[in-house]
Amino acid sequence: MSHASNGAPTVITPPKVAERIFKRQGNPEKEDYREQLFELEAKGELEVIRVPEPYVEVETKFGRKKKIPLEHTWHHKSCGQCGHIPGYPTSIFWLHRQFGFDYFDPKDQTSCTAWNYYASSTSNPPAQASIAVRNFSQAHVDGYFPFIHCGTSYGHYKETRDQIIHFPKLREQVRRIMDRLNMPFAFPEEIVHYSEWLHVMRDRIAERKVLDLSNVTVSVHPACHYHKLIPEDAIYNDDIYNGQRTSVVTGIAQALGAKVADYSNWHDCCGFGFSHILVNRDFSRSFAAIRKIERMKEEANPDLVLAHDTGCLTTLDKSQFATRAHNRKVGIPVMSDVQFAALAMGAHPYKVCQLHWHGVDNKPLLEKMGIDHEKAWAEFEEQAEKIKSGETQFMTWEEADA
Amino acid sequence: MSIYRDAKYADVAPAEKLRLFNEVKADFRWHHVLYGCYECGICTASCPSARFYDFSPRVFAQIMAREDIDSFYELLNDVMWSCSQCFSCTRCPRHNSPGGIITIMREVAVNNGLDSAKEALKAYSRIIYKVMSTGTQVAPDMLQPDFFPDWGPDVKRVSENLDVWRRAIPPDTLHTTELAWDVSDKTRLQLYMIFKLTGNLEMIENIDEGIYMILEEVMESLMDEKDLDIDDFENILEGEEEAEH
Ligand code: SF4
Ligand code: SF4
Numbered sequence: 001m002s003h004a005s006n007g008a009p010t011v012i013t014p015p016k017v018a019e020r021i022f023k024r025q026g027n028p029e030k031e032d033y034r035e036q037l038f039e040l041e042a043k044g045e046l047e048v049i050r051v052p053e054p055y056v057e058v059e060t061k062f063g064r065k066k067k068i069p070l071e072h073t074w075h076h077k078s079c080g081q082c083g084h085i086p087g088y089p090t091s092i093f094w095l096h097r098q099f100g101f102d103y104f105d106p107k108d109q110t111s112c113t114a115w116n117y118y119a120s121s122t123s124n125p126p127a128q129a130s131i132a133v134r135n136f137s138q139a140h141v142d143g144y145f146p147f148i149h150c151g152t153s154y155g156h157y158k159e160t161r162d163q164i165i166h167f168p169k170l171r172e173q174v175r176r177i178m179d180r181l182n183m184p185f186a187f188p189e190e191i192v193h194y195s196e197w198l199h200v201m202r203d204r205i206a207e208r209k210v211l212d213l214s215n216v217t218v219s220v221h222p223a224c225h226y227h228k229l230i231p232e233d234a235i236y237n238d239d240i241y242n243g244q245r246t247s248v249v250t251g252i253a254q255a256l257g258a259k260v261a262d263y264s265n266w267h268d269c270c271g272f273g274f275s276h277i278l279v280n281r282d283f284s285r286s287f288a289a290i291r292k293i294e295r296m297k298e299e300a301n302p303d304l305v306l307a308h309d310t311g312c313l314t315t316l317d318k319s320q321f322a323t324r325a326h327n328r329k330v331g332i333p334v335m336s337d338v339q340f341a342a343l344a345m346g347a348h349p350y351k352v353c354q355l356h357w358h359g360v361d362n363k364p365l366l367e368k369m370g371i372d373h374e375k376a377w378a379e380f381e382e383q384a385e386k387i388k389s390g391e392t393q394f395m396t397w398e399e400a401d402a
Numbered sequence: 403m404s405i406y407r408d409a410k411y412a413d414v415a416p417a418e419k420l421r422l423f424n425e426v427k428a429d430f431r432w433h434h435v436l437y438g439c440y441e442c443g444i445c446t447a448s449c450p451s452a453r454f455y456d457f458s459p460r461v462f463a464q465i466m467a468r469e470d471i472d473s474f475y476e477l478l479n480d481v482m483w484s485c486s487q488c489f490s491c492t493r494c495p496r497h498n499s500p501g502g503i504i505t506i507m508r509e510v511a512v513n514n515g516l517d518s519a520k521e522a523l524k525a526y527s528r529i530i531y532k533v534m535s536t537g538t539q540v541a542p543d544m545l546q547p548d549f550f551p552d553w554g555p556d557v558k559r560v561s562e563n564l565d566v567w568r569r570a571i572p573p574d575t576l577h578t579t580e581l582a583w584d585v586s587d588k589t590r591l592q593l594y595m596i597f598k599l600t601g602n603l604e605m606i607e608n609i610d611e612g613i614y615m616i617l618e619e620v621m622e623s624l625m626d627e628k629d630l631d632i633d634d635f636e637n638i639l640e641g642e643e644e645a646e647h
Contacts, residue, residue: 080539122609127600268490274487283455356567384563
């Protein structure tokens with residue numbers, strides 16, 4: 001403890017969360033990996049997949065301009081989202097369809113397998129890099145630009161990019177493997193996360209908003225692997241937290257007219273931990289509930305937590321049931337920024353946003369958003385009944401929009 | 403001498419500890435994950451695992467920078483698997499990545515078939531099988547109430563309605579229950595070939611022979627079906643590794 005000149009101990013009171021001031025300082029020099037990729041291409045070492053037009057340029061953490069494509073995107077799904085939160089990819093596709101954007105949902109895609117790698121280390125850099133390049137090259141062969149749904153894939157692919165640029169031996173190993181697979185060695189000019197697309201689309205989405213969200217308070221949990229792992233090409237914007245924090249997720253929430261409430265543990269991880277969520281769930285649960293959700297509840301009392309990665313969504317949502325039994329202050333619905341944006345534009349809460357897969361009761365929130373969830377559920381059940389009875393095999397996009 | 407008062411593994415030969423330590427240091431990423439350590443503790447302050455386990459990223463940076471092989475061996479065999487690999491510790495002012503140090507250490511533990519790695523991954527094998535044979539990890543049919551009782555009654559509701567609810571998702575690729583999304587056979591095989599060509603299957607064999615055998619059997623019969631020559635896909639990186647050592 002420090003002491004004032006009269007010898008009395010100085011008590012330092014930290015500023016209240018709401019009074020925090022954010023101010024962006026200078027931009028550190030960073031290497032330009034994009035230039036390096038083009039240099040490798042000029043030497044004939046690989047092929048760079050160009051960001052297709054139309055694209056929007058945005059600023060990254062240290063001031064570089066990043067191109068975000070609007071369409072012609074190849075949707076690299078996440079190994080986790082489709083199991084627990086199918087409304088997350090579905091909402092991404094739904095929004096693309098609403099804007100009439102050309103996109104491709106491939107079957108010739110594996111996950112980045114980074115979840116397994118971070119959980120178990122039963123892989124190695126040549127394999128991880130080859131998996132990345134195989135997916136990217138497949139996108140290129142299909143004539144589309146890779147568009148990453150998952151925060152971890154986004155971060156891991158950037159680690160891979162770093163290794164491919166800096167380690168000629170690894171590059172050579174990947175090339176030999178691609179040759180064996182009869183695939184080209186293609187790498188995208190930018191690695192783009194869906195939240196970045198949502199960010200650049202935020203005003204266009206807000207224009208088509210059908211709900212009044214001004215009485216909805218959200219707190220934001222950004223994915224570690226989005227803004228901490230190879231952070232330099234994550235999007236930052238002077239208008240959001242004065243450029244001191246990534247602007248994705250927060251930006252769309254603000255554009256839609258919701259209130260974003262800050263809390264002191266914004267920077268903390270959700271507690272997912274890769275293998276932990278499956279085999280050490282007490283850890284994931286404790287961290288998510290005590291360190292994240294309770295802090296949000298105490299300091300911001302939000303109606304909703306917005307996240308943008310499958311692991312974070314799962315951990316924050318599913319961890320609340322058991323902790324409630326211990327009288328912890330939990331009970332906040334969790335969804336992705338894209339599900340929230342789709343709801344705002346009038347997407348069906350169950351047929352499109354698939355909210356029935358989520359754990360925390362989100363009905364009070366839906367009521368606050370002006371959504372008749374009882375009617376919506378009856379409509380979903382009607383569709384499900386048709387599938388059950390064999391009248392139809394699947395729900396189509398047309399039925400989801402009806 | 404280990405920094406730990408209750409030092410374990412005194413019976414393990416220093417040469418063995420050094421061998422494993424040198425394997426970590428020989429990794430091509432080594433010089434990008436550790437530049438020295440201020441001992442400031444910023445990494446530990448942001449570390450989720452440090453909150454709930456007897457675990458500190460700072461200790462990893464310090465021990466590795468000091469080349470303290472006894473303490474290294476303890477980290478390798480005890481707390482290493484507590485790391486969440488969130489990389490919150492990359493806010494290190496020295497540009498270290500304690501999480502990255504741990505990634506390399508874990509790979510060394512797996513490659514050497516250490517008991518600690520086998521133990522840490524025991525409950526995880528099924529996932530390894532799923533991801534290595536399909537490239538998708540969390541399949542909807544894993545949502546079973548007996549496996550996730552702490553996730554509440556909704557898990558039961560989902561599992562009871564799984565088939566119908568999956569077919570009531572509009573994108574075609576999501577109608578599966580055994581996979582996160584529909585992956586073509588061609589892609590599954592390419593993934594398997596990558597694992598074979600890069601020596602990943604041997605890593606699995608080191609950790610869990612049972613899973614390795616099932617994986618080989620399932621994937622090789624798929625290769626057979628597609629008229630692909632299995633022997634044609636042996637680890638192509640192996641020769642060069644051997645030549646280097
Ligand atoms: S990567 Fe591991 S050591 Fe680093 S902050 Fe996350 S849990 Fe802690
Ligand atoms: S690793 Fe970095 S953040 Fe952690 S104690 Fe050392 S210098 Fe500080």
